[in-house]
Amino acid sequence: MxxxxxxxxxxxxxxxxxxxxxxxxxxxxxxxxxxxxxxxxxxxxxxxxxxxxxxxxxxxxxxxxxxxxxxxxxxxDTDGPLVGGLHLGVSAATYCLLDLRGGVVARGTTVFTGLSGDAALGPALDVLPGFLERHAAGRPVLGFGAIVGGWVDPGAGTVVRHEALGMCGTPLRAPLERALGLPVHVDNHARAIALSEILFGRPAARRSVAHLFIGNVVDAAFGIAGVVHHGPRSAAGDVAHLPIGVRGERCHCGRAGCLHAVASDTALAARAVRDGVVPEPDVRLLVDAAAAGDGRADRLLRDRARMVGRAAALLTDVLNPDVVIVTEISSLLNPEYHAVMAEELAARSHICDDPSRLVPPHAGPAVLPVAGGTPALAALYRDPLRAGAERSDLTLRQVGAC
Ligand SMILES: [Zn+2]
Missing domain, CATH: 1.10.10.10 (Winged helix-like DNA-binding domain superfamily/Winged helix DNA-binding domain)
Structure with a gap:
């Protein structure tokens, strides 16, 4: 060999x-x-x-x-080695084991509140070693991916800035490597979803892809010729203050109409509480209310979908990508909201009148766990012999520990 x-x-x-x-x-x-x-x-x-x-x-x-x-x-070999993954959100850690084609073998979620900075990683560090051991069931785990919103530096293994999680230069790779004894690869979640599409999703995404992530944070990523762009200091993808030309909440940056201030989950949930549609600022409650037939909840989600469609149109005009992906909770669960976004894109874009250019992530509602493990799978496909050697070292360490 x-x-x-x-x-x-x-x-x-x-x-x-x-x-x-x-x-x-x-x-x-x-x-x-x-x-x-x-x-x-x-x-x-x-x-x-x-x-x-x-x-x-x-x-x-x-x-x-x-x-x-x-x-x-x-x-x-999808029955052989696995990788683990983590998506660290503002109030939940989603973790998984994936096979080598990015298929979900096991997944779990831990919800937390009021944790920020280093402490936000605590719940994941508590559950992950047991989760991996239990669900790998003896299959080797080659590596681990960890993704989070905001500005993430994969080279340094840190979260440079994530305001909602109170992270600023916060180490992500080092504490996970210490807890898991595995090589850990970190990235921004929007970039990881774009990379997942390139590796395991639609072939056209390998030519070019733009991805817009709408959650408690809003982020974007784009990839050309199979490579997701990071740029100097890995800062690419901050679209929080993209002006999308609608009146709305004043952003903390001082302007009005910024994408984050009008279309993030945080903004939408606050509006839903203020309008008396849901009792707590949780966008999942709003999605459930709309699914149960609440017309006001449905209108709020359609309004948001139109704003997201406008933002997707702006990205489309700048980049002209073969594939435009939007990750957003209501459209992952109900194709009607996806259709609203796609039609808005086609109506607003100056270069694309085809709503089918906009697609949901290939992994559907499993997008976060699949993206969580993707940085580890990308490292494996980039350099399989090194990943195999790291696994051998880990096996030796485990044998030695026994
Ligand atoms: Zn702003």
């Missing part, structure tokens, strides 16, 4: 693994054509990747009676 750190072999292993992800189950000969590697090199890399548990043969899919020796298709 090749050594991690040998650049050409590392790149060849990544090319074979990525071809299996994109086209599997697929014959080795087809991987050679797709990747430009020789059949011998593909076979050599397959052996190394199979030894790490990342790929497997699918003999049951061989074509019987074909001329010559039948080719046994190969694929990503």
């Amino acid at each position: 090749s050594r991690p750190g040998d650049g050409r072999r590392d790149a060849n292993a990544a090319a074979v693994l990525r071809a299996a992800l994109d086209h599997g189950p697929v014959a080795r000969g087809a991987i050679a054509r797709l990747s430009g590697l020789s059949p011998a090199a593909v076979s050599r890399q397959f052996v190394g990747l199979a030894r790490l548990g990342l790929v497997r043969e699918r003999p049951e899919l061989s074509v019987a009676g074909a001329v010559g020796r039948p080719q046994v298709p190969v694929d990503i």
